[in-house]
Amino acid sequence: MSKSTLLGKLRTQEELFTRMAKQIWEKPELGYTESYASSLQAHLLEKEGFSLTMEVGGIPTAFIAEYGAGKPIIGILGEFDALPGLSQQVSPIYDPITVGGPGHGCGHNLLGTAGVEAIISLKQQMIEDKMQGTIRYYGCPAEELLSGKTFMARDGVFDDLDCVLTWHPGSMNAAANYSMQALTGVEFFFSGRTAHAGGAPHLGRSALDAVELMNVGANYLREHVPDGSRIHYQITNGGQAPNIVPDQASVYYFLRGADRKAVDHLFERLIKVAQGAAMMTETTVSWHIKAGCYDTLPNAVLNDLMHAQGEHTDPIEFTAEEEKFAEQLRNSIHPDVLAASSMEASILPEGTLLATPFINEKTLYGKTIGGSSDIGDVSWITPMGQITTTCAPVGVQVHTWQATASFGSSIGMKGMHYAAQIMALSAYDLLLNKDGILEQAKSEFAESTSRKGITFKAGIPEEVKPPVPEGIKNAVTIQ
Numbered sequence: 338m339s340k341s342t343l344l345g346k347l348r349t350q351e352e353l354f355t356r357m358a359k360q361i362w363e364k365p366e367l368g369y370t371e372s373y374a375s376s377l378q379a380h381l382l383e384k385e386g387f388s389l390t391m392e393v394g395g396i397p398t399a400f401i402a403e404y405g406a407g408k409p410i411i412g413i414l415g416e417f418d419a420l421p422g423l424s425q426q427v428s429p430i431y432d433p434i435t436v437g438g439p440g441h442g443c444g445h446n447l448l449g450t451a452g453v454e455a456i457i458s459l460k461q462q463m464i465e466d467k468m469q470g471t472i473r474y475y476g477c478p479a480e481e482l483l484s485g486k487t488f489m490a491r492d493g494v495f496d497d498l499d500c501v502l503t504w505h506p507g508s509m510n511a512a513a514n515y516s517m518q519a520l521t522g523v524e525f526f527f528s529g530r531t532a533h534a535g536g537a538p539h540l541g542r543s544a545l546d547a548v549e550l551m552n553v554g555a556n557y558l559r560e561h562v563p564d565g566s567r568i569h570y571q572i573t574n575g576g577q578a579p580n581i582v583p584d585q586a587s588v589y590y591f592l593r594g595a596d597r598k599a600v601d602h603l604f605e606r607l608i609k610v611a612q613g614a615a616m617m618t619e620t621t622v623s624w625h626i627k628a629g630c631y632d633t634l635p636n637a638v639l640n641d642l643m644h645a646q647g648e649h650t651d652p653i654e655f656t657a658e659e660e661k662f663a664e665q666l667r668n669s670i671h672p673d674v675l676a677a678s679s680m681e682a683s684i685l686p687e688g689t690l691l692a693t694p695f696i697n698e699k700t701l702y703g704k705t706i707g708g709s710s711d712i713g714d715v716s717w718i719t720p721m722g723q724i725t726t727t728c729a730p731v732g733v734q735v736h737t738w739q740a741t742a743s744f745g746s747s748i749g750m751k752g753m754h755y756a757a758q759i760m761a762l763s764a765y766d767l768l769l770n771k772d773g774i775l776e777q778a779k780s781e782f783a784e785s786t787s788r789k790g791i792t793f794k795a796g797i798p799e800e801v802k803p804p805v806p807e808g809i810k811n812a813v814t815i816q
């Protein structure tokens with residue numbers, strides 16, 4: 338049976354992808370600078386017979402690897418960017434490799450690699466079985482900046498997909514039957530007039546005062562926004578010295594809400610707060626939208642399909658040594674954090690260290706969890722199936738040093754191979770359009786989008802270009 342041969346291929350190639358995930362983990366790169374990771378993946382896919390499209394969406398590190406011809410077109414999403422300040426050894430005690438350096442605290446070293454792992458075996462199986470259709474791996478940069486896929490989506494590269502599959506490293510094996518929040522990332526720039534802060538303060542018009550008043554206004558706004566909304570900010574420029582009235586200051590806001598409309602509305606209200614602050618301080622204000630992603634729209638048909646593949650795969654088995662590492666890592670986490678570890682706590686039996694069952698919790702539909710991702714954009718363009726797998730102990734929060742340690746360990750690697758198996762087997766069924774699964778997924782998608790009355794339009798305006806630092810090269814130009 339072909340599915341078991343496909344699984345056999347995945348099993349025999351595991352070592353190659355453990356190495357790739359480890360290499361990316363050892364060389365963490367921030368959003369839009371992932372030249373090493375994207376070239377590592379693009380080169381391997383090219384060698385395996387995939388055709389490459391580079392610089393997708395105007396981003397040097399974004400690429401598409403494609404194999405096959407005609408319909409259906411099945412996509413797999415991958416990511417590879419790291420987070421600042423989360424450098425850490427594979428150790429249960431805090432021990433950064435580089436103090437203050439970046440680290441893979443969200444496991445994107447595993448995320449993209451599992452996609453490459455899945456699609457390479459799938460391609461080999463397609464040849465063997467003479468299968469029709471097209472498979473695509475999307476190498477997507479800068480998820481942590483919540484904008485890589487938005488620039489790609491703005492260029493229409495997901496438009497012709499029949500559906501897409503993805504996953505995320507987590508603390509349990511589960512179908513992702515929930516939504517994540519929509520988000521707008523926007524930086525406000527205030528301009529005033531500089532002056533000697535001691536000698537002639539009356540001549541100055543402080544841009545920093547405007548930032549502070551804006552933040553006060555935003556904090557009052559919080560009381561009067563829909564439940565679940567989030568407003569957070571960081572002062573990105575507060576001036577240079579206390580004795581200079583700052584003529585320039587800026588503040589970077591993240592606004593989150595249940596869907597795109599809710600966030601757009603919140604943004605309109607925040608603009609009024611900014612304008613009010615400018616008026617009070619006799620400064621001027623302008624703003625720059627940096628991210629504008631959608632909430633994620635889960636697809637039950639695809640999530641169920643992914644979950645059903647659990648029957649064909651080998652369940653993850655953790656060793657006593659891995660259990661011990663998990664326990665030691667958990668000992669470094671505050672008991673309150675462990676107790677509150679959100680979704681896992683409500684689903685898994687108490688005391689679970691490393692979760693092995695594959696869960697398909699239907700009660701999560703209609704629930705929105707905190708946090709956002711630019712995969713949301715793709716989920717409003719084409720039906721998207723998503724799972725999480727156990728790559729870290731229960732209680733380890735992503736975006737922490739404990740997560741970096743887990744995602745570089747054998748625990749993370751096992752979760753990654755499991756995700757690769759689920760995605761490859763699901764994509765295999767989708768290529769065959771078994772039981773008309775594509776039509777089912779599409780009709781659910783059409784029903785959900787029309788119910789919400791939303792048609793995808795990128796949340797980043799056309800004139801905003803991807804913020805790629807100088808000197809970042811196209812992934813295949815690097816050898």
Ligand SMILES: [Zn+2]
Nearest residue numbers: 443444445480
């Ligand atoms: Zn992530």
